[in-house]
Amino acid sequence: MARVQRYPDGSRVPPWDRAVDLTKEPxxxxxxAVTPVPEDLRRTIEAYMSKYPDRRSAVIPSLAAAQRHYxxxxxxxxxxxxxxxxLTPAYVESIxxxxxxxxxxxxxxxxxxxxxxxxxxxLGADELFEHFIETLGDEGDFNIRAFECMGACxxxxxxxxxxxxxxxxxxxxxxxxxxxxxxxxxxxxxxxxAHRAAADPGAxxxxxxxxxxxxxxxxxxxxxxxxxxxPEDEP
Amino acid sequence: xxxxxxxxxxEPDLNTIDVYRRHGGYEALPKALKxxxxxxxxxxxxxxxxxxxxxxxxxxxxxxFLPHGAMDKYLVCNADESEPGAFKDRELIQKNxxxxxxxxxxxxxxxxxxxxxxxxRGEYQYQADILDAAVKQAEAAGYLGERIxxxxxxxxxxxxxxxxxxxxxxxxxxxxxxxxxxxxPRLKPxxxxxxxxxxxxxLVNNVETLSNVPHIIRMGAKAWAExxxxxxxxxxxxxxxxxxxNPGNFEIExxxxxxxxxxxxxxxxREGCTIKFFFPGGSSSPVLTAEExxxxxxxxxxxxxxxxxxxxxxxxxxDDTVPVVEVAKKVAKFYAHESCGKCSPCRExxxxxxxxxxxxxxxxxxxxxxxxxxxxxDQIIGHCLCVLGDSMAMPIGSLxxxxxxxxxxxxxxxxxxxxxxxxxxxxxxxxxxxxxPDVGPY
Numbered sequence: 001m002a003r004v005q006r007y008p009d010g011s012r013v014p015p016w017d018r019a020v021d022l023t024k025e026p027x028x029x030x031x032x033a034v035t036p037v038p039e040d041l042r043r044t045i046e047a048y049m050s051k052y053p054d055r056r057s058a059v060i061p062s063l064a065a066a067q068r069h070y071x072x073x074x075x076x077x078x079x080x081x082x083x084x085x086x087l088t089p090a091y092v093e094s095i096x097x098x099x100x101x102x103x104x105x106x107x108x109x110x111x112x113x114x115x116x117x118x119x120x121x122x123l124g125a126d127e128l129f130e131h132f133i134e135t136l137g138d139e140g141d142f143n144i145r146a147f148e149c150m151g152a153c154x155x156x157x158x159x160x161x162x163x164x165x166x167x168x169x170x171x172x173x174x175x176x177x178x179x180x181x182x183x184x185x186x187x188x189x190x191x192x193x194a195h196r197a198a199a200d201p202g203a204x205x206x207x208x209x210x211x212x213x214x215x216x217x218x219x220x221x222x223x224x225x226x227x228x229x230x231p232e233d234e235p
Numbered sequence: 236x237x238x239x240x241x242x243x244x245x246e247p248d249l250n251t252i253d254v255y256r257r258h259g260g261y262e263a264l265p266k267a268l269k270x271x272x273x274x275x276x277x278x279x280x281x282x283x284x285x286x287x288x289x290x291x292x293x294x295x296x297x298x299x300f301l302p303h304g305a306m307d308k309y310l311v312c313n314a315d316e317s318e319p320g321a322f323k324d325r326e327l328i329q330k331n332x333x334x335x336x337x338x339x340x341x342x343x344x345x346x347x348x349x350x351x352x353x354x355x356r357g358e359y360q361y362q363a364d365i366l367d368a369a370v371k372q373a374e375a376a377g378y379l380g381e382r383i384x385x386x387x388x389x390x391x392x393x394x395x396x397x398x399x400x401x402x403x404x405x406x407x408x409x410x411x412x413x414x415x416x417x418x419x420p421r422l423k424p425x426x427x428x429x430x431x432x433x434x435x436x437x438l439v440n441n442v443e444t445l446s447n448v449p450h451i452i453r454m455g456a457k458a459w460a461e462x463x464x465x466x467x468x469x470x471x472x473x474x475x476x477x478x479x480x481n482p483g484n485f486e487i488e489x490x491x492x493x494x495x496x497x498x499x500x501x502x503x504x505r506e507g508c509t510i511k512f513f514f515p516g517g518s519s520s521p522v523l524t525a526e527e528x529x530x531x532x533x534x535x536x537x538x539x540x541x542x543x544x545x546x547x548x549x550x551x552x553x554d555d556t557v558p559v560v561e562v563a564k565k566v567a568k569f570y571a572h573e574s575c576g577k578c579s580p581c582r583e584x585x586x587x588x589x590x591x592x593x594x595x596x597x598x599x600x601x602x603x604x605x606x607x608x609x610x611x612x613d614q615i616i617g618h619c620l621c622v623l624g625d626s627m628a629m630p631i632g633s634l635x636x637x638x639x640x641x642x643x644x645x646x647x648x649x650x651x652x653x654x655x656x657x658x659x660x661x662x663x664x665x666x667x668x669x670x671x672p673d674v675g676p677y
Contacts, residue, residue: 051393053307053350053433056415060398064357098417100399101357113358117319118518118565119476119551148401148569149319150358153476154483163360194361198326199483201500203241
């Protein structure tokens with residue numbers, strides 16, 4: 001685990017005592033007039049806010065939309081979410097730093113979350129993660145993170161590549177994953193969780209061959225990275 | 236063995252409303268809507284369905300705790316399945332989302348709730364997309380919305396995606412997260428049934444619990460409760476993972492021997508290995524060794540009697556090739572990482588346990604440290620705001636207790652590898668610059 005990015009206290013998450021500039025005034029709710037927000041992002045956030053009795057409930061989906069739009073939760077993105085939602089930037093940042101899937105530092109375009117929790121590590125997830133870092137760590141295209149259990153222990157050791165679960169992975173699969181991502185193909189379609197039949201022998205019904213479904217599972221439509229969902233997509 | 240939740244689970248397109256209806260889906264809903272709310276509640280209560288999320292509390296009772304009368308009440312389905320080893324909700328949502336939606340509508344009717352949410356963990360993107368599509372279909376078919384199927388019941392349903400935090404599976408942290416805050420657990424009481432989401436009475440149920448509801452209404456509580464054993468009625472989807480040949484989800488009747496589950500359905504240990512111990516209910520349950528655990532029935536009461544728990548029904552099997560210290564370190568590190576930091580026994584206890592286990596691993600510890608580890612676990616249990624601290628303390632405590640000899644052997648070997656052997660060399664006197672070593676610093 002030598003190459004995992006770690007903070008001085010040995011943790012993978014920022015320490016709680018990261019220095020704060022106490023001489024600075026706390027930032028107020030950003031003025032909409034001086035905070036330009038891309039139109040589609042604004043419409044998405046407003047659509048999220050309208051779904052809940054309290055607009056603050058939309059802060060997690062809105063941050064996710066901002067992260068899809070900008071690639072990470074940049075200070076500008078946080079400001080824009082705060083401006084549309086009428087919250088202080090500090091509040092929005094407190095949410096962005098709490099949840100694992102929000103990145104407050106710039107990150108490479110493709111997310112590879114490798115599960116290193118108990119069930120997967122019993123089956124060699126730590127070696128797999130090391131191999132991911134060795135093979136793809138210096139490429140600059142892949143945001144490789146050791147992640148906690150992602151709820152797919154039946155396909156362990158597994159990884160989530162841009163949200164697509166694949167497993168059980170062998171060390172050779174790492175290069176294939178990288179090629180699939182670079183060429184824009186569905187990632188490792190033979191090993192995708194979406195095509196996997198239930199293990200329970202009593203529930204056995206033939207499942208279509210993954211090869212005939214190479215274009216990916218029939219539904220739902222894949223969400224493009226880097227574009228915010230338009231509000232029409234959401235109920 | 237009877238399949239209820241997993242019936243036709245691999246039928247292609249079961250996640251669409253047409254195929255679900257072809258298999259008898261959405262037939263329980265009109266039946267429930269023709270009954271009075273109290274009758275539905277009585278059915279749920281007499282089925283003795285116990286919550287499938289981990290606590291095992293009677294679902295019917297939970298419904299009855301909600302106050303009556305016109306007010307903003309909420310139903311929240313907990314689909315934030317993050318317990319290491321648990322993946323049953325994922326399969327139920329991905330393959331049969333309408334079963335969950337139908338159960339949720341019936342549950343909301345029984346509790347007289349008009350607004351509902353499904354909080355699904357952010358990592359389940361594919362499953363959340365399926366759920367979104369299923370909700371849209373159910374709305375179009377008139378199962379959700381105003382005056383459902385001509386009754387006086389109205390229900391809205393929003394699928395809310397989380398963003399990666401184990402603690403949000405705890406019901407009050409989940410409510411905070413759904414309100415748009417950091418996922419910190421709340422002090423209980425007040426319980427969510429009185430003051431939950433947006434301060435309104437809230438019913439929080441697991442995916443599998445709600446997925447059982449249509450079957451209870453369809454079959455009648457009595458026929459449904461004939462499955463399983465006393466105090467653990469019904470079927471249960473069990474996730475088996477780790478060192479087994481056929482990992483996956485299996486729907487069983489509660490009360491079957493654990494051996495049938497691990498050795499039979501899951502295929503037993505890999506070639507040439509034997510089972511050393513297993514977690515019977517996810518990584519937060521006290522472990523059982525093969526001798527202790529394999530021959531007891533797999534149900535709520537038997538597991539509790541054996542000193543562990545059924546929890547979410549997730550078995551993690553560990554075989555004899557894996558050092559127990561590695562397992563303990565993995566488990567403790569996970570809980571230290573996921574502790575939200577709100578209360579000290581958990582925040583400090585998890586972090587100190589990791590540090591001590593690392594010392595055990597590197598040979599800086601002595602057997603006395605094992606006593607300290609055990610006592611730290613005792614200090615955590617029952618002293619935290621939520622059960623996250625306990626969730627680490629219970630398995631770690633049981634590992635240290637049951638495998639003490641292996642821990643001690645590990646310490647001894649690691650110390651020898653460091654050249655420290657059995658006797659500890661005299662520590663070097665700490666010199667202070669400029670101080671005379673004979674006189675000392677003072």
